[in-house]
Amino acid sequence: MTKWKLTLEYNGGGFCGWQSQPEKCGVQDALETAIFKIDGVETRVSVAGRTDAGVHALGQVASFNAQKDWVDFRLLEALNAHLRNLGAVSVTKAETMPDDFDARFSAKSREYIYIIQNRRAFLTVNKGLAWRVPMPLDVEKMHKGAQLLVGNHDFSTFRDAECQAKSPIKTLDIFDIKRVKTPYGEQIHCYLKAQSFLHRQVRSMVGTLVEVGRGAWTLDDLVAALDAKDRTKCGQVSPPDGLYLSAVNY
Template sequence: MPRYRIDIEYDGTPYAGWQRQAGQPSVQEAIEKAIAAFSGEEITLKGAGRTDAGVHALSQVAHFDLSREWKPDTVRDAANAHLSLARQTVSILRAAHVAEDFDARFSAKARHYLYRIANRRAPLALERGRAWHVARRLDTAGMHEAAQRLVGHHDFTTFRSVQCQAKSPVKTLDRLDVMRLGEEIEIRASARSFLHNQVRSLVGTLKKVGEGRWTADDAEAALKARDRAACGPVAPAEGLYLVSVDY
C-alpha cells in the first residue's frame, strides 16, 4: 500500500486546531476530505504535531496510505483543488512517495517553531491574526539573555499545560533565540519535541522580561520552580507558526 508524505501550509485562524474534533473544523479533517474527494478512499492523516486552535504552519508534515498509486504531483494538485473549492485556508506544498515505515510524528528528529510579536504602537491591519500585537516597546536583548537560561535539558513543568498528555515534562530545548527586525520580534524555538503550550508559555514569560517586570534570573527561577503557577501568561495562538520538521 503506497505511503505518501505531504508538506502543508495553513492559516490556523478558522480551525479548532490540527486534530480532528467532533463538530468543529480542523486542518486534519479538511485535508482528509480533500483526499477522499479525488481518490475515493477514506484515509487517516497523521501529522508531525498537533497545533492548537489559531496556530499556523509554514510546513507541517503528515503522512497517509492509499490503496492506489498516484503521481505525487497529482496528489498535491488534486487535493489543493478540493481544498480551494471548500474555501479552506490550507495548501499542500509538496507530496512525495515515502517508505512504508515513514511516520510523520515518530520519524521526526526536530521541530522548529517561530513566534511573531508585532511590537509597535499602531494596531494591526494586514497582520491581524498572524502576530501578537504588543504596543509597549520590548527589550529584546534582555529577552534573549533570559531565553538562553531556558535552553538545554530541563524539567519544563512550569511551561507545560495542565492538559498536556506527554509522559514526562523533561525535554531538551535546543534553541530559543529572540531577535528584532524593525517593528517585529521573532522568537525561534527548536527541539526534538515540545510539551503542550510550551512555546507559547515560554514566549509569555519572555515578554515579562522584555517589559522589565522580570529579569533573566526570574525566568530561570520560574523554570527551576517546576510549578505551572510560576509561569508567565501564555502568549496567544495567533503569533505561533510551525516552520519545519527535520527527518
C-alpha cells in the same frame, strides 16, 4: 498502497486546531476530506505536530497510505483542488516515502517561529498573524533569558495543565530572539528548535519572556520560575496568532 509525505501550510485562524473534531473544524478534517474525495476511502493521517486553534503552519508534515496510484504533481493538484474549498490550507509538496515512514514518529526535530509586532498601533494587514505588544520590549534581555531555557530541563512551569506528554523533561536545542525588518515593519522573531515540545510550551515561554522584556520580570525571576517546576509560576501565555510550525526535520 503507497506511503505519501505531505508538506502543508495553513492559516490557523479559521480552524479549531489540527486535530479532528466532531464538528469537522480541524485542519485534519479538511485534509482527510480531500483525501477521501480523490482516493475513495476514509483515511486517518499521521501528523508531525498537533497545533492548537489559531496556530499557523508553514511546514507542517502529514503522512498517509494512498489506495490509488499517483504521481506527486497530480496528487498535489488533486488535493489542493478540494482543499481550497475547505479552508485556508494547502499542500506545498508531496513525496513518496518508505512504508515505515511516519510523519510523527520519524521526525528528528521540529522548528517554530513566534512573531511579535512591538508597536502601539493596532494591526491591520497582518492582524491574526502576529502578537501586538504595545509596550517597549528589551529584546537583548529577552534573548538572554531564552538562553537560560536552552538545554535539558523539567519544563513543568511551561507545560499546559492538559498536556498528555509522559514526561515534562525536554531538550530545547535553539531559542533565539531578535528584531527583524519585514514588509509589515520591524518585528521580533523568536526561533525555537527541539525534538518535541510540550503542549503550549512555546507560547508559555514566549509570553513569560515578554514579561522579562517589558521589565516586569528579572532574569532571576525567570530562573526561579523554571526551577519551581510549577505551572502557577508561569508568566502570561502568549496568544496563538503569532505562532507558526515552520519546519519538521527528518
